Amino acid sequence: MLLDSTRLLFDLQQVNQIVESFASCLAPEAIAQKATAGLVEKFGCAFARIWIVEPDRQSLRMIASAGLYPRTDGSFARVPMGAFKIGKIAQNCIPFLSNRLAEETWVKDREWAIAKGICGFAGYPLVINGRVIGVLAAFSYQPMPAEFIEVLQLLCTPIAVALENALLYQREKQNWQSLSHSSTPLSQSPLSEQLANLLQDARFILMGTEQQLTPAIAYLLLQVAERLRTLGCAYCRLTYAVDETVSLEAVIPRSPHNSACPAQPIASVFEEFAFAFTCLGGMLQIRKGERPGVTELFLKTPNRSPSSQSAVGVCCQSPLLQIALTQMAYLAGLTVCPDLDASIPLLTDQPARATSHPAAIWIATGTQPTPPNVKARVDLSISPEQLQAAVEAVSQGETWGVDADHSDKQFLSGREQEILMLLAQGLRDRDIANKLYISERTVKFHINNLITKLNANTRVQALHEAIRQGWVASA
Structure with a gap:
């Protein structure tokens, strides 16, 4: 039990050190390279790679590889969505681990795996708000423990967040540079005029007294307007409210290429902006219009410092x-x-x-x-x-x-309280692990925490203390 807990804490420390290595990076390639190199160094992987999903979501592009194969321009530099195991992980968002790589039917070159002595493979999707943005894969000479998937989960969450922010920063930087070379710089004309110029084919309306917006908000509104222009926006209204919020409402008619289900494809066009406006304390919604064949966009964000309550x-x-x-x-x-x-x-x-x-x-x-x-x-x-x-x-x-x-019960995490209730039902560690879809080692880790927090020496004493306090019913 102590060995399992010690190992888990050690793995957490190793993951933390990998995250520290890319925490200050702003380039997606640098983040991915630090992460893959960390897996090779800290966990003894033969090699590790990261792919990111291309904007058209039809393929993945390798942006980092470390260990046995450090190059990113080989035969798997681009992987079609749904092809091979990498493409399937991205398409289905299902983590995968195998310790019989040479026997897997999807392996392109089994002789290579045998010759190189590669037996272990683990792949994990990089996910942001339910959307896969990439895949991390690790290969090993030795069999991987089942718990390694949980280690990858701990690592892939910060990798996905860092990559998403870096990709957004990269796009913003490129667009800022293009704006700086335009004939009408962002700072030299009112936002309403710039929006009207972008949406010349739409009916544009300004409501309220125009205010000086923060650069981040003004920039994002212009980028949204650029996307609206490409979608044939028919109507747009910019509103400055008395509560110091600014909103943008638009109507997008159905186009021939998305006539079957217009709302979903249009929503995907604005996915990257939804996260950015959330970071600024605002919101962006795509909804089906009241009239047939129309999609509406509603965007609202505060143009001021956030209140302490938000x-x-x-x-x-x-x-x-x-x-x-x-x-x-x-x-x-x-x-x-x-x-x-x-x-x-x-x-x-x-x-x-x-x-x-x-x-x-x-x-x-x-x-x-x-x-x-x-x-x-x-x-x-x-x-x-x-x-x-x-x-x-x-x-x-x-x-x-x-x-x-x-009470002490409030100091127990939700997971610890779940395990406490299952222990009271007489379930073994393996049964608890299967019921909660976690590893047996993780169950032991939480039980150790329970024993410590309840000032007990054994799980039996911990359960007795829980029953004495009335947290669980005695048999």
Whole structure:
């Protein structure tokens, strides 16, 4: 049991070190190369590779390879969507692990696998908001343990977030450069005039008094308008509201190439902007219009600093945790502020910051006690909705999860409470693992945490303490 827990913690440390290596990279290729090199160095892989899905989503392009084959221009430089195992992982979004590579029917060259002594293969999709943006694959000389898929899951989440942000930054940089060479620079004409010029074939309306927008918002609105122009936008209205928000509404008629189902293809055109506007505290919606054959776009974003009730700071010791919680905040509809303003709630796992910040939300990642003076306490099982509730409570001067009558049960994560209930039902570790779709080693890891948090020496004592407290019913 201790060996399993020790190994899991060691793997987490190795993953964290890989994430640290690419945390400051802005180029997708650099991020992918650091990640693949880390898998070779930290986990002894023979070689590792990363492909990203091309914009047309018809194929994947290899952007990094480390280990035995460091080049990216070989026969698998481009893989059609759905072809070979890489294309199937991207198409179906299903992780895969095999320790009999030479016997797999999909392997293009079995003799190569035998000659090189490659027996292990693991592939994992890189996913953002349910959309596959790439695939990571690792090959090994030795059989891979089943738990290696979980290691890849821990690694692929921050890789996907970093790649998505880097690709967005890359596109924005290219578009900014093209705008800087245009005859009408962004800063020299009102946004309404630039939008009207882009949408010359559409009926354009300006509502409200035009305001000076932040460069990021103005730029994104122009990029949305450019996409609207290519889709034959028929109507567009730009509105400046009294609450300092700006909105853009557009009507897109059905085109011949998407007459069967116009809303879905059009929605995919604006996917990258939806994430960007969420980061800015706004929203972007694509919906079916009231009239047949019409799709409507609605975009709204605040043109001001976010209020404390919709903003949060994130400051973690681990880059892996920093990326994961930043993404969680975006999913919760919160704006992540780079400046650690004392008036804005701060998510942190650093005791000194948690104690000194007047609106700290403590991130519990182990058995470390909750620092004094924190306003809320969360753990890694928290959902986006719960995080939003915690931030709103702290913003209003209330506490969340650290009330005076706070019981030890609240210090257990959701997963730990699930396992506790299953233990009370008499299930073995293997049965719990099968029921929760996790590995047996992960079950043992959570049970060790339960034993520690309940001040017990064995799982039997921990279960007895849970029954004594009335958390689970005795048989």
